[in-house]
Amino acid sequence: MKIYAFILSALLAGIAGILLSSRLGAALSTSGRGMELRVITAVILGGASLSGGYGKIAGAFLGALFMALINNMLIIGRVSGYWQEIILGIILIVAVGLDQWLLRRTEK
Numbered sequence: 413m414k415i416y417a418f419i420l421s422a423l424l425a426g427i428a429g430i431l432l433s434s435r436l437g438a439a440l441s442t443s444g445r446g447m448e449l450r451v452i453t454a455v456i457l458g459g460a461s462l463s464g465g466y467g468k469i470a471g472a473f474l475g476a477l478f479m480a481l482i483n484n485m486l487i488i489g490r491v492s493g494y495w496q497e498i499i500l501g502i503i504l505i506v507a508v509g510l511d512q513w514l515l516r517r518t519e520k
Contacts, residue, residue: 446497453504454479461511 433439458475460467482503486496 449497449500449504450479450483453500453507456504456507456511461515462508463511463515 429439429444432443436443454475455467455472456462456475457478458467458471458473460472479500482500483496486499491499
């Protein structure tokens with residue numbers, strides 16, 4: 413099962429790389445730089461825990477939609493890229509803090 417999961421992950425990463433390079437019109441090694449923050453934030457907003465153990469695909473999808481909405485709002489609002497990263501970092505910190513608070517609350 414682990415081998416199939418790695419194969420599927422590699423296949424989907426390859427497809428994502430092809431789609432990203434076709435969108436940008438070039439294949440650069442730095443094309444996906446900074447996307448880790450967005451992905452982690454989307455998954456945590458979707459309900460997954462950094463501690464592991466639970467999370468749903470639908471929640472991750474909704475978190476990704478929410479992050480895309482925020483990203484589009486920042487672009488339409490003409491917020492500079494520097495401030496966009498700061499805002500996304502603040503959202504991540506709040507989401508992780510809320511996740512840890514809920515985890516401690518349910519353990520009691």
